[in-house]
Amino acid sequence: MTTTALTARNDAARPVGSDTVLDVDGLCVEYAGAGEPVRACTDVTFALRRGEILGIVGESGSGKSTLITALTRLQRPPAVTTAGRVLFHPQDGEEPVDLVRLTPRKLRALRWTSLSIVLQSAMDALNPVMRLGAQFVDALREHDRSMSHTAAWEEARRLLGLVGISADRARSYPHELSGGMRQRATIALALACRPELVVMDEPTTAVDVVMQRQILAQVLRLRREFGFAVVFVTHDLSLLLELADRIAVMYAGRIVELASATDVYRTPMHPYTRGLRDSFPPLHAPVTRLEGIPGSPPDLRALPSGCPFADRCPAVMERCRTELPLLEPHGGRSVACHLHDEGIRP
Amino acid sequence: MTDTTIRPVLEAIDVSKHFSVANGIGDAAVVRAVEGVSLRLLPGRIVAVVGESGSGKTTLARLLARFYEPTTGEIRLAGAPVGRTRRARSEKTYRKAVQLIFQDPFGSLNPLHRVRHNLERAIALHHGRMSRQARDERVASLLERVSLVPASDYLDKFPHELSGGQRQRVVIARALAVEPRVLLGDEPISMLDVSIRLEMLNLLDSLRREEGLAILYITHDIASARYLCDDIVVMYAGQMVEAGPKDEVISNPQHPYTKLLVESSPDPHRDVAVDREAIFGDADELGEPPSLIDPPTGCRFHPRCPFAMERCRTTEPPRAVLAEGRWADCWLHEVGRAEELHEAPMTELITRRLSEETR
Structure with a gap:
């Protein structure tokens, strides 16, 4: 089960063991264009435990977004995965498979049953000219040929019920549902074949806060029942602090910090993580003047040779300008910042 | 909001906006997008x-x-009504x-x-x-x-x-x-x-x-x-339901919907030691806002409200004017039950009410 030749650097980010469901190592994604290729994801390394919610x-x-389309092999040209691997460990103890190198045919067998995805825009994820239930029947029977049409339709009604949509809605078309209902239907659809891993790309960005709370409550309940792991991608750190077990913070194509939600909130180690945390005004705590993070993210086509955050960093040092910090383990967490190099006290 | 010494620079007085839309079979329907809204903007x-x-x-x-002309009501700039022409x-x-x-x-x-x-x-x-x-x-x-x-x-x-x-x-x-x-x-x-x-x-x-x-x-x-x-x-749902100084409104909502909105909002500074299940636990079924073509009678929140009484279904709630320049449009104030709002776990109560109804 374990993979060979782990460098010490990778140990903290990837505690690979029998409870690991996904093991991402050194993933690089480039966009090939007319000129120099643009590297949108560089050396992304992390492991996802079974049943865990990892926020990105x-x-x-x-x-x-580049990262998750690469993880799920949904990327399209000009995006190309140029290095790294994404090992998926099936629950039944079978050999891990590298999703990056899997043939389309084998990949297809894994989709829905082992790995599924919930996209931001439910309208685009559902077929507008098929009844909701029929789309469930499609997915269910594709992966279980022995299932009868009637049984599949019955299962569709049950799955919709799991996300609070009444069973008779199975006969509705997507446009007859509210945005929140459509998003819940795509979540139920993603769970139809009992995957071990669900990747969620901003699943609640297009819905209102009340619907967001309801959807997340349902996801948590379903995860308790079915035990799937979640990769939850969002720009909303305040949401992840409440929802995720661990959080990976990305900046300019790299993971710059990976820690438990509690640690990210209480003791962020990367100045960017700290800045991001302090960019959310409190809902109840006393309001103080907040500054956000001055400046804007660097152009991926012209990244500086040192730390990509150096220009915006309040704690920038000489070496940050010249030397790129790599993701290093610190206790049970990792950070890519020279402030935490040996011998330098933060 | 109640400072009367400063004159409002822009004011909406009981403004409504209805849109006509054609439905699938060509009949016209009216969307009541905004109804009976009054608002005053003061300098600074x-x-x-x-x-x-x-x-x-x-x-x-x-x-x-003034992208749209109000269906009824009036907009005033520095006290002068803005003409319809x-x-x-x-x-x-x-x-x-x-x-x-x-x-x-x-x-x-x-x-x-x-x-x-x-x-x-x-x-x-x-x-x-x-x-x-x-x-x-x-x-x-x-x-x-x-x-x-x-x-x-x-x-x-x-x-x-x-x-x-x-x-x-x-x-x-x-x-x-x-x-x-x-x-x-x-x-x-x-x-x-x-x-x-x-x-x-x-x-x-x-x-x-x-x-x-x-x-x-x-x-x-x-x-x-x-x-x-x-x-x-x-x-x-097109109406104002509560207003007041920000901290009072957020820390002590006087309308059940405000309470739901505040409870649903992520708070990055919530004590993260609070159990995740406790934060999200009982928010499985919160309902959705009504259609504005055929809004509910009475209070528009009544189909979701865990406190809904008979009169909420039939009669629009009166405006309860409260201390500190606050007000709320809710029957609970009229019947002396507003206290119940304070401690009410709104997401849990709504989930319970709505799941009992579907059962």
Whole structure:
């Protein structure tokens, strides 16, 4: 089960063991264009435990969407995975498979049953000219040929019930549902074949806060029942602090910090993580003047040779300008920042 | 909100806006997007309107910007009713006083023109002919006011060469070009990256402080409303349901919907030791806002409200005027049950009510 030749650097980010469901190592994704290829994801390394909720947070251009389309092999040209691997460990103890190198045919067998995805825009994820239930029947029977049409339709009604949609809605078309209902239906659809891993790409960004709370409550309940792991991508750190077990913070295509939600909130180690945390005004605590993070993210086509955050960093040092900090373990967490190099006290 | 010594610069009085839409078979239906809304904007004060999509907040902003004519009710600028006849001159006076900032800084600047042109055009339209030098000075000072310094770095850029935050600053600079007295911000930060949203809120705050602008801040993000504004107005299904000073409204909601909204909002500074299941535990079924074509009778929140009584279903709730300039449209105050709101776990109660009903 364990993989060979782990460097010490990778140990903290990837505590690989029998409870690991996904093991991402050194993943690099580039966009090939007319000129130099643009690297949108660089050396992304992390492991996801079974049943865990891993939050991935970042601003636009941080590489979070690139990362998940690479993870799920949904990327399209010009995006190309140029290095790294994504090992998926099936629950039944079978040999791990590398999703990056899997043939389309084998990949297809894994989709829905082992790995599924919930996208931001439910309208685009559902077929507008098929009844809701029929789309469930499609997915269910594709992966279990022995299932009868009637049984599949019955299962569709049951699955919709799990997310609070009444069974008779199975006969509705997507446009007849509210946005929140459609998003809940795509979540039920993603769970139809009992996957071990669900990747959620900003699943609640297009819905209101009340619906968001309801959807997340349902996801948590369903995860308790079915035990799937979640990779939850969002720009909303405040949400992840409440929802995720661990949080990976991305900046300019790299993970700059990976720690438990509690640690990210209480003791952020990377100045960017700290800045991001302090960019959310409190709802109840006393209001103080907050500054956010001055400046804007670097252009991925012209990254500086040192730390990509150096220009915006309040704690920038000489070496940050020249030397790129790598993701290093610190206790049970990891950070990519020279402030935490040996011999330098933060 | 109740300060009577300062005269409101912009006022909506019992304003409603109904839209006619054709349904699938060609019959006309009426969408009651905004009903019976009254709002006062005072110089140097910021009012936030919070609510979900479809609550009517954008329609309200557009009514105040006079993109739409109200179906009933009246809008007053500096105490004078704004005429229903659209005379070009009064239009122009109005737009000089009231400027709207849109959500999408990518769509609200002309992409074919440089920053200089985008700003000069607003100056030219509202100030008439000016010498080249005077115009250049004005453009530079506008960019300085929104902290795009040195101005020479930005003047000759095209919108696509700017970041989202810089673009929104240019949009605000353009709004300021006519020296307005009121800024209407329709979700002005929601399309910006998280790390630069605060800069934009701080900019709006300094415009209010230093230049005495009256600002309407429309948002679905209560935490940012609390950060920026003085007063909060909560909208639900086209109506205002509660208003008052921000801290009082958020810490002690007097309408069940406000309570639901506050409970549902993520709070990054909630004690993270609080169990995740406790935060999200009982929010499985919270219902959805009603259709505005055929809104519920009585209180529009009654189909979701765990406190709903018989009269809530039949009769619109009266306005309960409370201490500290607050009010709430809810029957609970009339029957002396408002205390129950304080401790009520709203998401849990709604979930329980709605799941019992479906059972």
